[in-house]
Every structure is written in C-alpha cells, then in structure tokens.
Amino acid sequence: MNEPTDLLHYALAAYDMNADSVAVESVMPRNFHGDAHYKIRIGELAYSARFISGSRYEHDVFLPLTDAVLTEQMRFISFLNGHGIPFMRPVPTVSGEDYHKLVWNGAEYRFFLFEWIEGRHITRCTDSVAYKIGALVRRLHALAANYECALPKISHREGSLTFLSMLEEAASAAPAECRKLLHPYIADAQRHIGQAHRSTREYRMQSDLNPLNILWDDKEQCIGIVDFEHIGYTERIEGLAWLIKWYSRTAGLFSHHVSPALAQSLLDGYRASDDLKPADWERLPSLIWLTGCLNWGFVDKTRRIVKQSISASQMKTELDAHLTKYTERGAKLGALLTL
Structure with missing residues (x-):
C-alpha cells in the first residue's frame, strides 16, 4: 500500500477531478505542527494538498484550529484574493466547501487543496x-x-x-x-x-x-x-x-x-x-x-x-x-x- 497516494485518493473523492491520475511530486517538511503537506499533480495542473490534524503544537500559544476558526481563515483568504493580495487560491469541493473533513486510520483530518504557486523562498534578505x-x-x-x-x-x-x-x-x-x-x-x-x-x-x-x-x-x-x-x-x-x-x-x-x-x-x-x-x-x-x-x-x-x-x-x-x-x-x- 502506498499510504500517501491512497490517502490522497480518499480525500480527492470529494473534488471534481480525476483522482486516479494523482501523482505526488514532493513531500513538504512537517515542521513543528506535524501537518502532512504534498505537492501533487493531477493531469497538467499542480496543487498544494494539506492534511491538518487536531493537535499541532506542544505549547498552547497558537490559536487552536477548530472548524469555526478554519472557516474564518478561508473567508479572509477570499477577501484578500478579491483585493489583489497574492494569496494562495483554494479549490472547493464538489459541494462548494472550502475543505473536506475525513477520518483515516482512526485519525480525523481537515483536507485543503490549493492551486500550486511556483516560486522561491528568499531567506538571505536584500x-x-x-x-x-x-x-x-x-x-x-x-x-x-x-x-x-x-x-x-x-x-x-x-x-x-x-x-x-x-x-x-x-x-x-x-x-x-x-x-x-x-x-x-x-x-x-x-x-x-x-x-x-x-x-x-x-x-x-x-x-x-x-x-x-x-x-x-x-x-x-x-x-x-x-x-x-x-x-x-x-x-x-x-x-x-x-x-x-x-x-x-x-x-x-x-x-x-x-x-x-x-x-x-x-x-x-x-x-x-x-x-x-x-x-x-x-x-x-x-x-x-x-x-x-x-x-x-x-x-x-x-x-x-x-x-x-x-x-x-x-x-x-x-x-x-x-x-x-x-x-x-x-x-x-x-x-x-x-x-
């Protein structure tokens, strides 16, 4: 079993696209939060696929990502995109939702799909x-x-x-x-x-x-x-x-x-x-x-x-x-x- 691909197939069933052709191009670092993040390709298009878990940090300084919080965050993304701020663009589910909730191997995730932005990070500032x-x-x-x-x-x-x-x-x-x-x-x-x-x-x-x-x-x-x-x-x-x-x-x-x-x-x-x-x-x-x-x-x-x-x-x-x-x-x- 190829778990990332199987998990992606399961999540992408909620979207209007051919999940059978999904290919994982790269796995992003998990960092402190432990979220699973992939660059995937379906046909000619690339996407950012993120699985957000419930428990993400050892300390309780950051705002917990409840469903209500995620809904407000996605609303703000829509606001920024509508005003020309170069923010990533979400891909809605078939039912028009901003993200898809699923359970995989006993763990609950919120799955987000965004259009991939090809660029580079600049960490040595000018x-x-x-x-x-x-x-x-x-x-x-x-x-x-x-x-x-x-x-x-x-x-x-x-x-x-x-x-x-x-x-x-x-x-x-x-x-x-x-x-x-x-x-x-x-x-x-x-x-x-x-x-x-x-x-x-x-x-x-x-x-x-x-x-x-x-x-x-x-x-x-x-x-x-x-x-x-x-x-x-x-x-x-x-x-x-x-x-x-x-x-x-x-x-x-x-x-x-x-x-x-x-x-x-x-x-x-x-x-x-x-x-x-x-x-x-x-x-x-x-x-x-x-x-x-x-x-x-x-x-x-x-x-x-x-x-x-x-x-x-x-x-x-x-x-x-x-x-x-x-x-x-x-x-x-x-x-x-x-x-």
Whole structure:
C-alpha cells in the first residue's frame, strides 16, 4: 500500500477531478505542527494538498484550529484574493466547501487543496526584498483595517507571558548556581514585556509572513503568500516587530546576523515614519527583543538543558553558553532601529 497516494485518493473523492491520475511530486517538511503537506499533480495542473490534524503544537500559544476558526481563515483568504493580495487560491469541493473533513486510520483530518504557486523562498534578505515586504504588509494592513470577523483579538503579550512562566518554572527546577544564571535573563524578559505593553492596541487580520511563507519570482517580485493556518488578528506593531526580525537577516533563517539597513528598508516600505506614533517607536525595540529572545526555540532549549543535564556542572556550562548566545542576539536586535 502506498499510504500517501491512497490517502490522497480518499480525500480527492470529494473534488471534481480525476483522482486516479494523482501523482505526488514532493513531500513538504512537517515542521513543528506535524501537518502532512504534498505537492501533487493531477493531469497538467499542480496543487498544494494539506492534511491538518487536531493537535499541532506542544505549547498552547497558537490559536487552536477548530472548524469555526478554519472557516474564518478561508473567508479572509477570499477577501484578500478579491483585493489583489497574492494569496494562495483554494479549490472547493464538489459541494462548494472550502475543505473536506475525513477520518483515516482512526485519525480525523481537515483536507485543503490549493492551486500550486511556483516560486522561491528568499531567506538571505536584500534591501529590495525588505522594502517590498514592508510595502506589501502596509497594503495588507490598510485593506484589513475595517475587516471584522469572529476570531479573538489576542496580543503576543499573552504568548510572551506564557513563555516567561515556562522559563520561570525551568529556573525553579534548576540548582541554585543555575538559577543565578537565569535570573538576570528573566528580569530582562520581564522588563521588555512591561515596556512593550500598551492598553490601547490596533489589531489587523494577517497570516504568518515569515520568509518560508512568502514566494518570489526571479525578479524579486512577491507572487504568493502560502500560509493560511496562522491567519488571525495580530496587534499591528507587534506584527511589525516580527517582520523586522525576519527581514533584517542577512545570512538565512538560522542566523543571528541582522542588519539595521535592512530593518530601515522594511520600515521605509511600510512608510512607518508617516504612520507610527511616538508610543509605537518607544515599544518597538522591546517587541523586537521578545520576538528573538523569548520565543519557543529559546524556552524549549532552556527547558531541555534543565531536564536533561546529568550534573549541575554540565547544566551550568550549557546554560551559560545558551544564555550568552541569546544575550548577544538581544543586543544585535536592540541595535536594529539606530539608523
């Protein structure tokens, strides 16, 4: 039995196409969420085929993908496509549904079919790419300014507080000499959370716009946004902080090398100087720090060091190296807005 092909045949029975001719061209990485994602071809046409499961992340920071949430996300995709934003285009089922629910080997999935967009990811950013992303997101935010839906408006502050709690829990389980290492970092995180907070927030609907969700052509023109499962309300300045972190990278996704010039290019594309208020500029450095220094990657590794070290000496050595790396990263991120 060829399980991916058999599963696809089963799912595609709900669509008006010849599933017998389906061919799997490539299997996309599962990443943290564990969804099954394939590039398939049926006849002359290529598609993105995604199976979304119920349990997708170890932590509970992201919005759970209930059927109601998925329905709102697909409605927003239709809105963006109708206004010229280059988002992926869903293929409806025979009955006109945006996706198909099925059970396979005892597990429930939601199956999504999209037209395939052929392009490339750019992870080593350029001035042109940063500027164009800034301009695209400014346009998206303007379109979404009056868009209303039933999804909750949750600040990234809630995620930061969750990660902070995880970090404090890890510190409490560590020996005294290791807690001493963690406490200054925790104090920094608390300070940045406080400085980033505002009681008045501007929310916009958007998706996860990190470089792996953006496709470009050979002329560095954006031709597709390919993330839908993270569509939701984002506080506008918090979202801008994530963009600055992602699109200031000069050496790829896993590098901590960032460029103030690239950050400025993105802000120029966004027309931030005409739009952001003094209070926005005041909180932006702390928001950028939180994106890079109090995220799942940092907290997860901290917890693993505390749980898996076989001695206090080993734990202290590994924590010291880990915290030094992220302290240096924080300093680089903090220097992004100096131009």
